[in-house]
Amino acid sequence: MTDTIRDAVKGFVVENFLFGDTSQALADTDSLIENGIIDSTGILELVAFIEDRYGIAVADADIVPANLDSLARITAFVASKTPATA
Amino acid sequence: MCGFVGYFGTARDGRTLLERMTAAIAHRGPDEQGVFTAPEVGLGHARLSIVGLGDGQQPMSDATGELTIAFNGEIFNYVELREQLRARGRRFRTGSDTEVILHLYDEMGDDCLSVLNGDFAFALWDARRRRMLLARDRMGVRPLFYTQRDGRFYFASEVKALLQVPGVTAEIDPVALDQIFTLWAPIAPRTAFRDISELEPASLMIVQDGSVSTRPYWSLDYPDRDAPSRHTDEREAAEELRALLTEATRIRMRADVPVGAYLSGGLDSSITSALAVGMAPAGLKTFSVTFDSAEHDESAFQLEMARALGTEHRAVACREGDIAAVFPDVIRFTERPIIRTAPAPLFKLSGLVREAGLKVVLTGEGADEVFAGYDIFKENRVRRFCARQPGSRIRPHLFRKLYPYLPGLQQQSAEYLASFFGANGHATDDPLYSHRPRFDGTAATKLFFSGDLRGKLANYDAAEELASRLPAAFARWHPLHQAQYLEARFLLPGYILSSQGDRMAMAHGIEGRFPFLDHQLVEFAASLPPEMKLKGLVEKHILREATGDMLPPVIGKRTKQPYRAPDSASFVGAGAADYVEAALSEAAVGATGLFNPKAVAKLHEKCRARPATGFRDNAAFVGILSTQLWLKTFTGIDSRSQAA
Numbered sequence: 126m127t128d129t130i131r132d133a134v135k136g137f138v139v140e141n142f143l144f145g146d147t148s149q150a151l152a153d154t155d156s157l158i159e160n161g162i163i164d165s166t167g168i169l170e171l172v173a174f175i176e177d178r179y180g181i182a183v184a185d186a187d188i189v190p191a192n193l194d195s196l197a198r199i200t201a202f203v204a205s206k207t208p209a210t211a
Numbered sequence: 212m213c214g215f216v217g218y219f220g221t222a223r224d225g226r227t228l229l230e231r232m233t234a235a236i237a238h239r240g241p242d243e244q245g246v247f248t249a250p251e252v253g254l255g256h257a258r259l260s261i262v263g264l265g266d267g268q269q270p271m272s273d274a275t276g277e278l279t280i281a282f283n284g285e286i287f288n289y290v291e292l293r294e295q296l297r298a299r300g301r302r303f304r305t306g307s308d309t310e311v312i313l314h315l316y317d318e319m320g321d322d323c324l325s326v327l328n329g330d331f332a333f334a335l336w337d338a339r340r341r342r343m344l345l346a347r348d349r350m351g352v353r354p355l356f357y358t359q360r361d362g363r364f365y366f367a368s369e370v371k372a373l374l375q376v377p378g379v380t381a382e383i384d385p386v387a388l389d390q391i392f393t394l395w396a397p398i399a400p401r402t403a404f405r406d407i408s409e410l411e412p413a414s415l416m417i418v419q420d421g422s423v424s425t426r427p428y429w430s431l432d433y434p435d436r437d438a439p440s441r442h443t444d445e446r447e448a449a450e451e452l453r454a455l456l457t458e459a460t461r462i463r464m465r466a467d468v469p470v471g472a473y474l475s476g477g478l479d480s481s482i483t484s485a486l487a488v489g490m491a492p493a494g495l496k497t498f499s500v501t502f503d504s505a506e507h508d509e510s511a512f513q514l515e516m517a518r519a520l521g522t523e524h525r526a527v528a529c530r531e532g533d534i535a536a537v538f539p540d541v542i543r544f545t546e547r548p549i550i551r552t553a554p555a556p557l558f559k560l561s562g563l564v565r566e567a568g569l570k571v572v573l574t575g576e577g578a579d580e581v582f583a584g585y586d587i588f589k590e591n592r593v594r595r596f597c598a599r600q601p602g603s604r605i606r607p608h609l610f611r612k613l614y615p616y617l618p619g620l621q622q623q624s625a626e627y628l629a630s631f632f633g634a635n636g637h638a639t640d641d642p643l644y645s646h647r648p649r650f651d652g653t654a655a656t657k658l659f660f661s662g663d664l665r666g667k668l669a670n671y672d673a674a675e676e677l678a679s680r681l682p683a684a685f686a687r688w689h690p691l692h693q694a695q696y697l698e699a700r701f702l703l704p705g706y707i708l709s710s711q712g713d714r715m716a717m718a719h720g721i722e723g724r725f726p727f728l729d730h731q732l733v734e735f736a737a738s739l740p741p742e743m744k745l746k747g748l749v750e751k752h753i754l755r756e757a758t759g760d761m762l763p764p765v766i767g768k769r770t771k772q773p774y775r776a777p778d779s780a781s782f783v784g785a786g787a788a789d790y791v792e793a794a795l796s797e798a799a800v801g802a803t804g805l806f807n808p809k810a811v812a813k814l815h816e817k818c819r820a821r822p823a824t825g826f827r828d829n830a831a832f833v834g835i836l837s838t839q840l841w842l843k844t845f846t847g848i849d850s851r852s853q854a855a
Binding site: 140141143144145146148158159161162164165166167168169170185186188189190191194 | 617619620622623624626627630631636651652654655658659662807809810811813814817821824825826827828
């Protein structure tokens with residue numbers, strides 16, 4: 126399941142924040158903020174994507190870098206919130 | 212206020228070339244044009260008559276005919292200087308400030324620059340020594356560009372005049388583009404044009420015996436952070452500030468034509484207008500821009516201030532579609548790609564002033580650099596406060612207070628706020644610490660650079676080059692003064708005074724004057740202790756103290772609202788301008804070769820779908836569009852030329 130989530134999230138990040146540019150490899154643990162991929166507006170776009178795609182509500186307290194600042198973290202966070210799809 | 216052109220070196224058809232170059236900048240001086248030629252030398256001038264209406268024609272020679280000057284700008288203390296020169300036996304043939312420079316140079320040589328208080332650029336031909344002196348004012352209000360071709364040296368107030376010179380071509384400088392997409396502006400002497408340079412502010416250049424040399428004649432300096440300040444009494448400092456600002460305004464009201472004022476509704480232009488209204492016996496006309504979008508519009512404050520001062524006020528509305536309508540013209544005048552649309556409303560504003568029949572306006576520009584008004588200064592302070600306690604969940608909430616107008620930030624957690632502003636990660640001894648979030652955030656736009664452009668730039672780092680230009684004393688300054696220096700020395704002349712200032716005003720033959728950039732006031736402000744400028748998180752504290760009695764409380768206590776304009780939203784949606792589609796098409800972007808066509812297409816689509824995009828996407832959109840327009844305007848490259 127996590128591979129599916131990771132691929133979907135990566136697809137969203139590459140399309141929406143990298144505009145399809147895959148010239149620079151994005152590792153699963155790369156920080157989206159430190160690499161200039163996402164800004165404050167982008168975080169909200171990411172949260173909207175997760176909510177729309179996985180039908181979950183992301184609480185304000187969950188919108189922290191520990192949950193959302195890399196593909197690996199986002200994948201783990203979404204997986205933890207979507208047990209029904211396991 | 213005017214424009215000039217010239218050359219030094221053996222020439223054929225020099226007069227014809229001068230006339231062509233002068234015609235290219237006729238908008239700067241619609242009142243009259245003149246040329247001067249001598250063996251190996253030519254000067255051309257386009258005049259906007261403001262001082263010495265009947266006898267200030269240029270180029271102007273002295274009584275001996277050995278000194279000749281082409282001059283753009285104003286020497287505001289020319290009345291005092293002329294009296295001093297007369298007392299020393301000098302005789303004047305005109306009432307102009309131009310002639311004052313000729314006499315001063317005759318007496319003092321290059322040192323004459325030290326006594327000039329003004330906004331100026333000039334070229335002075337000294338036939339005795341066969342040398343050309345070029346100079347530019349201290350803060351970089353007036354522009355001066357130059358190039359060399361076939362052994363001849365050329366100069367002009369705007370690049371478009373230099374493009375009239377046979378053999379001078381318009382090619383984009385990839386490094387300048389990297390600087391714009393990181394620092395918002397090229398670092399002078401570099402310009403967007405590969406073969407054309409700009410004289411740095413506060414510098415003079417001597418062209419003689421086939422060689423060119425440049426040196427600064429003034430520098431912006433701050434006290435060492437540990438040195439005791441000479442300003443210990445805040446009330447005394449406020450009184451001194453008031454006196455300096457009043458005098459700076461008084462000498463900037465000197466003109467043989469009426470002087471008006473921009474009134475944005477903010478603190479700075481309200482102060483300059485309040486001072487000016489008492490110095491305009493015939494009444495003061497004020498001008499402002501209004502926006503449809505509430506987040507950009509300040510019309511309520513503008514009207515409040517105009518009513519309080521009793522000025523004759525006019526406003527020009529910047530409605531949906533207006534920015535897109537003028538943007539190609541804006542780029543023709545900025546002569547460089549830009550990453551924000553903010554110059555466009557100012558283009559419309561100067562047009563309004565022209566329609567009203569005025570040629571000169573005061574503005575509040577410079578106060579934010581001089582008295583620490585920008586949010587970036589507060590951000591620097593909060594980031595350093597957070598860095599002292601990494602991981603704090605309380606301290607980063609202060610970032611919300613700084614940017615109440617950015618809804619995306621208001622909803623973020625303390626952890627994210629700290630991450631966005633690099634509050635935990637950046638080294639606080641980095642000389643660019645204050646500006647790292649801005650530079651990093653802007654550099655993210657380089658994602659759209661094509662593989663070819665990235666290859667040309669290799670490992671170039673614009674921020675590193677900027678850091679290499681800092682003076683040795685920089686490390687000893689207080690962090691606020693370091694941040695102020697970066698703004699005042701680079702972004703002010705490189706963007707604010709050029710793309711938003713001189714170029715937008717002169718597009719309609721309007722001269723802007725800036726009391727806050729009087730060099731004596733600038734030097735005074737630099738000497739003030741940091742806490743008198745930024746008190747806690749209250750910006751321009753000492754300025755408020757010095758002028759509070761002049762303004763309605765609603766203005767005097769107002770927190771700074773940055774001047775912004777709608778960015779990508781101006782170019783998408785119903786009624787989007789046709790040229791936008793053409794400039795950003797995959798064919799057009801591919802033809803120019805600077806950006807990744809598919810990525811640009813996706814960005815365009817994203818902005819169309821969600822006009823409320825973030826900073827990076829907005830900056831990228833405007834930067835790419837303006838670069839495409841720049842290329843089309845100055846090089847003729849677009850999809851059609853590629854197809855041909």
